[in-house]
Amino acid sequence: MNLKDLYIDFFISKGHKQIPSAPVVPENDPSVLFNTAGMQPLIPYLMGQPHPYGTRLVDYQKCIRTNDLDSIGDKTHHTFFEMLGNWSLGDYFKEESINYSFEFLTKVLNIPINKLAVTVFKGEGNIPRDDVSAKVWKSLGIKEDRIAYLGKEDNFWIAGDSGPCGPDTEIFYFRSDDEIPQKFDPKDDRWVEIWNNVFMEFYKDNNGKITELPKKNVDTGMGYERVVAVLEGVTDNYLSSVWIDIVRKIEELSNYSYEENPASIRIIADHIRTAIFILGDEAGIKPSNTDQGYILRRLIRRAIRHAKKLEITDNNWEVIIANMIIEKYQKYYPELVKNKNVILDELTKEKNKFDKTLAKGLKEFEKITNHLDDNVLNKDLAFKLYDTYGFPIELTVELAKEKGIEVDQLGFKEKFKAHQELSRTASSGKFKGGLAGDSEKEIKYHTATHLLNAALKVVVNKNIHQKGSNITSERMRFDFSCDHKLTDEEKQKTEQLVNKWISEGLNVTVMEMSKEQALKSGAECMFIEKYPDIVTVYSIGDISKELCGGPHVKNTKELGNFKIIKEEASSAGVRRIKAILE
Numbered sequence: 185m186n187l188k189d190l191y192i193d194f195f196i197s198k199g200h201k202q203i204p205s206a207p208v209v210p211e212n213d214p215s216v217l218f219n220t221a222g223m224q225p226l227i228p229y230l231m232g233q234p235h236p237y238g239t240r241l242v243d244y245q246k247c248i249r250t251n252d253l254d255s256i257g258d259k260t261h262h263t264f265f266e267m268l269g270n271w272s273l274g275d276y277f278k279e280e281s282i283n284y285s286f287e288f289l290t291k292v293l294n295i296p297i298n299k300l301a302v303t304v305f306k307g308e309g310n311i312p313r314d315d316v317s318a319k320v321w322k323s324l325g326i327k328e329d330r331i332a333y334l335g336k337e338d339n340f341w342i343a344g345d346s347g348p349c350g351p352d353t354e355i356f357y358f359r360s361d362d363e364i365p366q367k368f369d370p371k372d373d374r375w376v377e378i379w380n381n382v383f384m385e386f387y388k389d390n391n392g393k394i395t396e397l398p399k400k401n402v403d404t405g406m407g408y409e410r411v412v413a414v415l416e417g418v419t420d421n422y423l424s425s426v427w428i429d430i431v432r433k434i435e436e437l438s439n440y441s442y443e444e445n446p447a448s449i450r451i452i453a454d455h456i457r458t459a460i461f462i463l464g465d466e467a468g469i470k471p472s473n474t475d476q477g478y479i480l481r482r483l484i485r486r487a488i489r490h491a492k493k494l495e496i497t498d499n500n501w502e503v504i505i506a507n508m509i510i511e512k513y514q515k516y517y518p519e520l521v522k523n524k525n526v527i528l529d530e531l532t533k534e535k536n537k538f539d540k541t542l543a544k545g546l547k548e549f550e551k552i553t554n555h556l557d558d559n560v561l562n563k564d565l566a567f568k569l570y571d572t573y574g575f576p577i578e579l580t581v582e583l584a585k586e587k588g589i590e591v592d593q594l595g596f597k598e599k600f601k602a603h604q605e606l607s608r609t610a611s612s613g614k615f616k617g618g619l620a621g622d623s624e625k626e627i628k629y630h631t632a633t634h635l636l637n638a639a640l641k642v643v644v645n646k647n648i649h650q651k652g653s654n655i656t657s658e659r660m661r662f663d664f665s666c667d668h669k670l671t672d673e674e675k676q677k678t679e680q681l682v683n684k685w686i687s688e689g690l691n692v693t694v695m696e697m698s699k700e701q702a703l704k705s706g707a708e709c710m711f712i713e714k715y716p717d718i719v720t721v722y723s724i725g726d727i728s729k730e731l732c733g734g735p736h737v738k739n740t741k742e743l744g745n746f747k748i749i750k751e752e753a754s755s756a757g758v759r760r761i762k763a764i765l766e
């Protein structure tokens with residue numbers, strides 16, 4: 185029996201009502217383009233509004249996350265995924281929730297208890313350690329050695345910056361044939377997280393203030409694709425029963441085996457599946473140049489480009505794959521059958537449209553990139569590829585990366601937004617700043633990259649230089665020259681210094697000057713050739729001065745808390761930091 189059916193049946197037997205998956209496009213929540221977690225459509229109820237189905241709910245929810253398209257192509261990431269979840273709205277709390285999870289895993293899925301381990305909130309700030317959860321786990325036979333106590337970063341859950349939140353306990357499964365260590369180490373990646381039980385006791389407002397919720401709730405989430413792979417004993421999700429027949433079909437349609445080109449095959453499978461779910465949704469999204477429609481367009485076009493890479497020649501390939509996927513999911517998502525014609529029509533229409541310009545655009549891309557002086561594709565050329573040949577910026581970046589070329593993405597973004605606003609204004613007859621929320625966050629990240637650049641020079645080495653950066657409304661990525669992996673101490677000190685500067689409330693000022701003057705004044709710049717003769721220089725207090733087109737915040741105190749979430753190699757001699765503002 186399918187994991188979804190087992191899950192739903194189990195929680196129904198425990199007095200839960202099944203609620204249908206909400207549409208992928210949130211109905212009353214303009215803060216996100218897509219539902220990214222099972223709890224998202226339930227936020228009003230988690231905050232106290234009575235739910236028409238009662239206080240015990242269970243579902244499988246369509247979720248879409250497109251903030252990290254770069255990682256699609258590896259073994260475990262997907263843009264669309266299903267999340268199994270059960271909720272208590274002011275009904276049961278920690279003890280029953282943990283008991284249910286344990287019973288489902290050990291009695292229904294028959295997972296031996298020795299393969300399980302858990303993390304529990306260790307207490308931080310004014311929120312105490314979650315002793316209740318630890319006690320319940322122990323009473324069920326989980327050994328003390330298999331309980332790890334972690335801080336806010338790991339065991340406190342919130343969707344985004346504000347909303348209902350609370351400590352969580354996460355359940356891990358040992359996915360390996362190796363001997364199972366007695367002691368659980370959450371950093372050992374043989375232990376895979378399979379379930380997250382959040383105990384929502386609090387509400388965090390936009391200013392970061394935490395208050396108690398009127399009723400305590402439980403919100404659990406289990407990633408379907410991951411758990412199926414775990415249960416089937418494969419480490420590559422695409423080799424599990426969720427994907428394998430689609431992977432085989434793409435192999436058959438192409439000239440390459442999965443072993444030869446797994447990334448392109450995964451990208452096609454993943455992106456077409458997500459496109460089907462967006463097109464099949466009741467919200468009626470079609471490929472376009474704004475918001476959800478643009479994400480849809482990007483996904484389809486990226487899939488088309490990879491189909492070309494795999495030399496797929498069958499003119500009907502997208503329909504063949506889409507039909508397989510729809511058939512696979514129709515039992516659970518009847519809207520896919522209802523909207524099947526729209527899905528297939530739109531996929532084909534978008535393919536035909538892009539097929540017309542893709543070959544010409546690729547030729548143009550080759551021409552442009554063979555004549556670059558500085559290995560940087562400027563915003564005007566990137567915009568030309570977008571505007572004339574329909575290349576989404578991510579596609580240009582992906583192509584450029586394959587040739588070791590950088591793209592001025594920030595410059596492109598500004599141009600793109602100005603263009604979008606113009607066409608919106610033209611089509612609606614009025615100005616509409618629909619992306620304001622997004623860009624505000626991006627502006628903050630932009631200022632944070634300057635602070636990070638300056639901090640690395642102080643903490644690590646004064647000769648560090650920026651090699652690239654990429655900003656979304658969710659995070660920043662910063663590449664810099666450096667000959668070693670940063671030590672924990674270096675990371676910590678860098679983070680502290682950036683936060684110190686933020687808390688000092690430094691003013692951000694801008695000045696226009698000639699390029700020579702700017703360089704003489706010691707302003708930092710990435711590629712001097714790229715800038716016009718008169719440049720703008722942004723200074724932050726007296727700690728940073730950079731040639732830059734902006735925009736930036738006015739004062740560093742607007743940024744919030746700066747946190748490094750990852751430091752890794754980017755290419756030879758270049759390190760990459762991913763960081764967030766909370």
Ligand code: SER
Pocket residue numbers: 221222223269341380381382403404405406
């Ligand atoms: N909201 C939590 C998560 O997404 C549990 O459902 O992991």
